[in-house]
Amino acid sequence: MKIFPAIDLYEGKAVRLYKCRYDDLTVYSDDPAQIGEDFAAKGTEAIHIVDLEGARDGNTPNFEFVCEIKRRSGLFCEIGGGIRSMEVVDRYMDAGLDRVILGTAAVTDEAFAKAAVDKYADRIAIGVDLKDGYVAIKGWTEKTPETALAFCEKMQRLGVRTIIVTDISKDGAMKGTNHGLYEELAARLDMQIVASGGVSSLEDVKRLAAQNIYGAIIGKAYYTGDIDLEEAIEVAK
Secondary structure (H helix, E strand, C coil): EEEEEEEEEEECCEEEECCCEEEEEECCCCCCHHHHHHHHHCCEEEEEEEHHHHHCCCCCCCCCCCCHHHHHHCEEEHHHHCCCCCCHHHHHHHCCCEEECCHHHHHHHHHHHHHHHHHHHEEEEEEEEECCCCEECCCCEEEEEEEEHHHHHHHHHHHCCCEEECCCCCCEEEECCCCHHHHHHHHCCCCCCECCCCCCCHHHHHHHHHHHCCCCEEHHHHCCCCCCCHHHHHHCC
C-alpha cells in the first residue's frame, strides 16, 4: 500500500480543517514546499495536495504554491481542489503535476470527467467525498443524492482507475477511519482505492494494508505527531 502524506493549502499556507469545516482551520506552516521536502527526506514517494480555496470556490488561487511543492520535493504529486475545466487540467499537467483529481466536476459534469480520462488515462483520479453516506461537492458544502457505491461504479464505467474516498465525518477527527466503507468498496469495485479521512494511527495503516487498499492519505495525524511517517511507510509495505 502507498502512503500519501497530505498538504492542504489555504492562502499559501499548509493547513488542516476539522471535518472539512472552513471555520475550523489550523495553520501548520507558512512554507508548504518545505513540508514537501521534509516528506521526501522521510522516504515518501508521493504527496497528496489539496487547494482548499479552489475546492470551495472553483478556481486555482494556490497554483504557484502547488508547483513549488512539486519542484522542491521532486516527488510524485497529485492535486485536487477547484479543477472544473479541461483548461485547468491541462495547466496542471503542463506544469508537471503527476495526477489531477476531479471532485465536484466529476459529479456535475460527467462528460468533462470522461473527456479528461480519455485524454490523460490514469493520470486522472476522482475524489469521492462522502457526507452521511452521500457524495458531497463544492468544498464539502453541498450533499448530492448519489451514494458512494453508485457514483464509484459510474466512474469505473468511464474508465477511471483511481478513486480517493473521504468520509467527511472522520476527517481531522483523529478517531480512526471508516474501514467498513473501504472494505465494501474494495469488494465491489475493480479500482485503485485511496483511503482518506481519519487515518490517525499505525493500526489504521495496518488494517487498510490488510484490506488490499491501494493507498492511504495521512493528514492531521502527521502534523500532530500521532503517526511517524517513516514508520507508516514501513507498515504499509
